[in-house]
């Protein structure tokens with residue numbers, strides 16, 4: 364039994380101009396203690412997917428299941444247990460921490476509520492947890508407010524809050540995108556260390572393939588384009604042998620420090636068309652694809668297996684060039 368299954372989920376938001384479709388028949392699953400990274404450009408529906416998984420939104424169609432139970436069916440005690448088992452680390456730690464609460468008041472009540480600490484030991488427990496996330500915490504530190512912390516410290520506090528409830532699944536939605544570059548690797552390493560030491564799975568969401576590449580290592584990656592899952596597979600396959608032109612494009616955008624390599628990359632196939640609007644029929648990527656043909660304008664390619672556990676929604680996966688040279692791998 365998988366930890367999480369997203370089964371043919373479509374989602375749309377009602378707006379004054381009519382329903383706005385955001386996800387189109389997305390299916391994925393995540394095993395216990397595994398990493399699944401979702402990558403795609405801004406607006407492709409990644410955050411919506413995360414919100415559906417944590418139960419903040421109910422899918423317009425399809426099902427989200429946690430340990431084989433429909434999340435929509437969780438009520439009362441079951442829903443509270445679910446909200447404890449599934450925690451979120453947001454992009455903006457300042458927005459996710461109440462500015463009017465000290466660290467102690469932001470983290471302590473949940474520990475008491477779930478009986479993970481007693482009133483007499485809660486401060487001691489908080490100091491221990493904060494040290495676990497790399498903060499040089501003392502009891503005085505617990506009296507600080509979010510604005511008295513640096514961005515990196517705030518994100519560590521947000522991670523401590525999530526981890527203190529001993530979740531089995533953490534949705535990490537762009538957890539490093541608001542941090543200085545120097546801080547990013549440390550936060551990614553911290554998250555990974557929790558995964559190694561505890562039975563914990565991540566749904567890791569990012570627009571940055573460089574970050575996804577670092578984080579997903581032995582896990583899996585799904586690539587989304589405008590609400591459609593266009594490629595999925597083991598991280599190693601997606602990174603070194605992408606079979607969808609959009610994945611190739613994202614890999615090509617990972618910054619490289621080598622100027623000669625950067626110049627070589629620019630000679631790779633250009634975007635198919637300057638018109639990047641979505642076509643009403645056919646492949647979701649057709650207007651940006653360098654390999655587009657009449658067939659792509661007629662129908663959306665189904666996700667099709669190209670190798671073990673690696674699937675792509677492209678009629679011409681063999682046309683996607685090799686990428687190792689793009690990544691500086693010889």
Ligand SMILES: Nc1ncnc2c1ncn2[C@@H]1O[C@H](COP(=O)(O)OP(=O)(O)OP(=O)(O)O)[C@@H](O)[C@H]1O
Pocket residue numbers: 376377378383385403404405406407408409410411412570
């Ligand atoms: N509550 C809402 N009502 C209407 N439209 C929404 C709502 N939330 C998101 N959207 C729209 O849905 C689309 C997908 O948004 P979403 O935040 O899920 O994408 P994303 O890939 O996470 O992008 P970003 O990284 O910019 O947040 C966007 O066009 C967004 O404007």
